Amino acid sequence: MRAKYVVVGTGGRSWMYTHALISDFKDVAELTAFCDSNQARMDFNNKLIQQCGHPAVPTYRAHEFDRMIAEQKPDKVIVTSMDRTHHRYICRAMELGCDAITEKPMTVDAEKCQQIVDTVKRTGRGLTVTFNYRYSPRNTKVKEVLKSGMVGDILSVHFEWLLDTSHGADYFRRWHRDKRNSGGLLVHKATHHFDLMNWWLDSTPELVFCLGDLRFYGKENAERRGVTDFYSRARGSAVAAKDPYALKVSDKDERLRGLYYDAEKEDGYFRDQSVFGDGISIEDTMGVMVRYRNKAVMTYSLNAHCPWEGYRACFNGTRGRLEFNVVETSYVSGAHEDFNMPGMRELEGRRDAMVPQILFQPHWGKAQVIEYDQKDVGGHGGGDVRLLNDILRGVQDNSLGHAAGYLDGAKSILTGIAANESIKTGLPVRVSSLVDLPELFARR
Ligand SMILES: NC(=O)c1ccc[n+]([C@@H]2O[C@H](COP(=O)([O-])OP(=O)(O)OC[C@H]3O[C@@H](n4cnc5c(N)ncnc54)[C@H](O)[C@@H]3O)[C@@H](O)[C@H]2O)c1
Structure with a gap:
């Protein structure tokens, strides 16, 4: 029997799920309805699915969520709405007897996180947080290497994430620019990065200190x-x-x-606001220090105004050092041709898209490149396709722990929530003080 799904929040991201439900996964899944605060977006999605040969599905406004569940009786609710609304749909879906699948970030602050955790425990329903980055072959390889013990115990990590002046700027054009909507980039975006680090290190953040400000946009x-x-x-x-x-x-x-x-x-929502306008309450320049339960220390930086986009993670272990470099996008020749910006042409070809590299250097030994399957392409480093398989067909192989539940979702946002608190107070924040979730802090 096919599982019945509804999709809540029918903006840009929802299409990955909607399209999967009506095409590659239609043998196991059935799309039964859309829910959104905006009727025009739902209507547009209905037009898209009809173009794919699927009949239009019923649409429900945000306040009609309960009626949708009563009428459509879905097994699972996919939540792809604006971040600050996730908790409402996750919790209500579980209370009404459905499992929930939510986009990252699980939610944006500690209070909403607690509400989700309490609802999972009270209802016993399933909650999946869709961390697609874990699934990309390169990030999976890093997990494999660290898990094998090749690098030894990890003592410290340097993790740097760069967002460029195109994708990075986009967060300052949209609803994300208001911290109440997104939790700022330390939650909205870095939830991916902190999740990767929790998973790679197989540990939990304990103490967080952060400095951050809006220095470029605005x-x-x-x-x-x-x-x-x-x-x-x-x-x-x-x-x-x-x-x-x-x-x-x-x-x-x-x-x-x-x-x-x-x-x-x-x-009245404008998708194309000026990044140099007033009213931006998120940071664009951030530096974070984290101590994990296993005593590893991470220095992390996130800048949303870089000339190229990608990341670098360097792990210093008791047996050597693992360096991981990824350029996700480079300056694209011709993309800015209509602007004649001073300096733009000189930038052309400055940094080519680079094959991601994983390099291990043992103490006293020669550096070696770690090979992995690079053939795979697709959204988020090849992560989207694998993620969809796990969530829509069921997890086949969880030997590396790819599948993420509510505890992973909570762990990944708590670093950013603690960092936001630290920016405000100028003090380090103990992560366990933010939520009542002792099982998270019970192990190294
Ligand atoms: N995993 C990833 O790589 C990835 C990539 C992009 C977006 N996302 C996530 O997907 C979600 C949606 O992002 P997007 O880029 O599609 O944004 P978007 O602005 O295109 O879509 C958001 C949708 O939420 C709807 N909405 C707003 N308030 C609502 C409410 N109260 N009730 C119901 N719907 C409401 C809006 O009308 C809109 O249709 C976000 O949580 C974002 O973090 C994840």
Whole structure:
């Protein structure tokens, strides 16, 4: 029998799930309804599925969630709505007898995290947090190497994540720019990174210290750099037409138009706000120190304004050092041709997309490249496809612990939530003080 699914939150990310449900996984899954606060977005998704040969499904507004569950009787609820709303649907779905599958971050603050944990325990329902990055072959290889003991006990880690002026800037154009919606990048984005580190180290964050600020985006920073022309949104703005940081959408882009521009009239949400506007409450420049229960120390940095995007993780162990370098996107020749920005052309070809490299150097020994299967492509380093298999067909092989539940979801956001608290107070934060979850801190 096929499992019945509903999708809550029908924006950009939801399509990966919706499309999977109506195509590659239709033998085991059935899409039965959409739920969103915005009717136009649901209607657009219905148009998309009809183009794929699937009949339109019933749509329910956010306040009709309970009615949807009563009428459609889904087995599972997929939550892909705005971050600050996740807990409402996760908890209500479980209370109404469904399992929940949620996009990261599980939620955005400690109070909502506690509510989710308490609801899982009270209802006994299943909650999966979809950490696609774990599944990419390169990240899996790092897990394998660390688990094998080749590097010995890990004493310290240097972890740096770079977001570029295209993808990184996008968080400052959208709802994410308000910290109440997303928890800031330390929660919204770094939940992926802290989850990887928890999984790689097989440990739990214990003590967190963080410094962070908005130093690049925002009106005040732009003014300081001498910018004098501003706009609030890109669409229809002559000033934005000259701003390489602005989202440029051609009227021919049916998807962006259908999902956002045609939906604006309902909720007043603009997808293309200026990254140099006022009202941004998230950081773009962050440095975090974490001590884990196993005594490993991590220095982590996240910058959202870099010329290229990717990450570097270096593990110092008792047997040597593992270095892992990934360039995810590079400057794309021609992508900025209409801007004639000073310096843009000189940038061309500055950094080619690089094959990710995993390098191990034992103490007193020669450095060696660790080989792994690089053939695989697809969203999030090949992670999306594998993740979908696990969540829609059931986990086949969990020998490396890829499948993530609510405890992993909680662990991954607690580092960022602690970091946010530390920014506010200027003090280190003990992670166990944030939630009542003793089982998380019981082991190394
Ligand atoms: N794992 C990944 O790699 C990945 C990538 C992108 C997005 N995401 C996650 O997916 C989620 C959605 O992101 P997106 O990029 O699709 O954003 P989006 O803005 O395109 O979509 C968000 C949707 O939520 C809806 N919404 C807002 N408030 C709501 C409410 N109260 N009730 C119901 N729906 C509501 C909006 O109308 C919109 O349709 C986020 O949690 C994000 O973190 C994950």
